[in-house]
Amino acid sequence: MTFHFQSLKSLAKHHHFLSKKLKNSDFFLVGGGVRDLVLGLTKAPIDIDITLVGNPLEIYDTIDKEQLSHFITEKFGTITLIPKDQKTEIKYEITPLRAETGYGDFRHPEEIFWSDDLLLDFQRRDFRINAMYYSTKQLKAPSYETEKTLDEADLIKILQKEGFLYLSNTTTLIIQDKKLISQLFPQGKLDSDFLYYLLDIQRSAYFFGNKKTQEKSHIQLNILIDPAQGLQDIATKKLQTVGNPDTRFQEDALRLLRALRFVNVINHKLLQQNKKKKIDPTQKVRLFDFESETRKSIKNNHALLENIAKERIREELMKAFSNGNPFAMVALIDEAELLALIFPALALTKHIDQPIRYHPFDVYSHILLTLYHLQAINENPLVRFSMLYHDVGKVGQYAEYGKNLSKEEIRLLLASPLNHRISGAELAKEDFKKLGFSNKEIEEIQRYIREHHTPGEILLAHPQNWEKKLRKMLSENGFERVNNLLDINIADRMGMYNPLQNASDLSDSRYLKELLVKLENEEGQFTSKDLAVKGKDLMEHFKLKPGKIIGELLQVALDWVLGDIKNRNTQKLIFANLANHLKNKGI
Incomplete structure (x- = not known):
């Protein structure tokens, strides 16, 4: 199944917790946590991004900080909250809705404007699959006279025609039309009357995936706001920037590497998930690729990565080599013409032939093959x-x-x-x-x-x-x-x-x-600390003064004892062995 909307319900508890801490329920969960739930790559995200209307300092002052580790990065208005009493470490990062301009250093915006418009906020985000927002509300369950089960194509077709739809079996409202989004969230706050209006004008109860559902008088509604049409990219398995790719990469050149890492890690997780489920081998999992203009732009702008702080590059590489497919990541880096910039010594191994009797490939190919097997x-x-x-x-x-x-x-x-x-x-x-x-x-x-x-x-x-x-x-x-x-x-x-x-x-x-x-x-x-003799024992037994010779004798003793720890590690036998050693050295 392409979409896992049923997984979104796990975000409701985070929304409830944050509503108490923020003393406000008008906010959105956004980014990778939402994306991975829809993709079915996780059931419990631990890094959750939040956005809402307001000034970061005012938001920070309002937060109930009891049982929270917390700090704020004032320059970019990011607030980090880490609950102290969680078994699994969950990190919340809160950044107010905003617009940005001017990226002279290809890294940081020169001006930030706090906004109350979700549609302005999504335009600054990197990739369409990362620009899906989540909110929730408890309300009376809508009722419909007819039912219809949708497949992926039906769902996308309705979204493109109507701009929204409600799925009864997962209590999920999906909204993509920008005009409807503005009406549903004027000034970044949910309009409950318009919400009921949207649910009322839908003609049938739609079901996607598992149709089983229990009828309830009230539901916890999952609201998925998708102004960039990230769902379409998930359906086609294409990574595409929000807006013009050249603009996005020139705003922050790290996005060049993030694009490669996203595709690499998501594909690795999809394959691992497929392997665990033992899915019919004739139904091969479809993997992500780059939308054509995004791919061209990565290559055209590859040199911009030189402007990025090395620590940010390290972070991306560590994520790919820890959670993804390193072999494939290096291949993507090479294809994007970034190999010489990121791994210069590795790039030089291309076309360096080796003796065929040992390696029938050049050094570069051998290295990649070994990495493939090691991972x-x-x-x-x-x-x-x-x-x-x-x-x-x-x-x-x-x-x-x-x-x-x-x-x-x-x-x-x-x-x-x-x-x-x-x-x-x-x-x-x-x-x-x-x-x-x-x-x-x-x-x-x-x-x-x-x-x-x-x-x-x-x-x-x-x-x-x-x-x-x-x-x-x-x-x-x-x-x-x-x-x-x-x-x-x-x-x-x-x-x-x-x-x-x-x-x-x-x-x-x-x-x-x-x-x-x-x-x-x-x-x-077993180390020298475990020997039955110490340095002072050697000095007393052999009448030696402190010096280099004591360390040398301890190493000789260790090398000898390692041949048979069980039987040789006694003072008597070690002294006898060292006596022979000293005799042979003429000491």
Whole structure:
């Protein structure tokens, strides 16, 4: 089913709660929360946008702030409310109805005018599917002598002809005609008499979807105000700007990236929903695309993204890599000619061929394939970004290979900063810093890039040594990081499509994952803090003074104990082992 109007009833409780807090019931819920309910992508939105008539400072002063975390951004008049007693963190963002002019920096309006006209407010919004408003009212149920069940085409046809319709089974009034909207909400406030008039002039009781309904004397009416005809875009699965796309993107260039993210995340959720429902395979889910003029405008205006603050770009990328399909997001970024601007090191991997015996694709294609496989097994966005950059250092490394190096020169190259694991980590640092990622996030990404070959190196050792080497890796990195590195290893191998190696047989990598769980459950992350000896014990036993040697001995002890924690972690055995070590060093 294309439209899920029955889900709108979940907004009534938010409207009721906010009516008490705002001491006013004349307001609208708008934006992504309304959109996702109509699309059936959620039953309980947690980020809810609200708009109403008024001055933001006056609205803020009026709010009953008891049991609320709250703050106001005075420059743009946005009020944020977070209830303290909710099990699920719900965030309300309130911005008064307004009109905007002048976007000299392609980011912020130069002038904001507070308005009482909903039709002015919708014109400043980005995409038509995001410009649907919700209100609600309890009233006497309308009655009709005849009934008619509508399909999607019927519903759209009636809306285009009449400008409104009421659906009895979901108690939803949909209104699109701008003149009717102005009459129903003069000065942004509901006219109850005109509301009853609209319900009375409809000739039949219309039903959409499940026809079952209980007759009640009074109903909680859901009012969906759709002046931009977002429902038509949901029906055709097209993302289209409100008004001229060039104007919308030049007002706020971040909308270029938001457009890609909306299509990416919505499509991912539609596919996930389809998979869960096990829908008839002959009834494939229809995905969103861009309306043709919107698509052209994204490409034509792509360079404007350079004007956007890096933190805003990071936020969009994190949302796509956390909640969407990263593989498809990168493809959309590439198609929109934004790849070199957002991920410059990645863009340079295009057409960099690799040895066919290892990778029958260029570096860029291999990276995208590995990302595709990784996102199926790992949801951590930083791990996904690491996969995106794990081989970008090959551009410089392969450039050196082209100089016909000898085996010894290649060995020296792989031990140098031009090794793609080292250079790739530095390229990631440079690019992700420009995107506004924190130092902590960048260090995590770099760590995975530098270590992405480590699981493969364990597998090259004799199988009897796998457990010892994996235990050491667990000691140095912790369970989560090692598990992420094993996922990266699996995805890297799946993206090879190697014609001469059995890369598709991942039984050894999967065994390492099982072994990791076993070690975590039985031993945990064993570090130098868990040794039976401490630094002071070494100084007393070997008559040593504080210095670098103590740290070296503790590391030697740790490496030895990790070979058999259960039997070796005693002071007596550790001292004996270290005595031999010191003897061999001539100390």
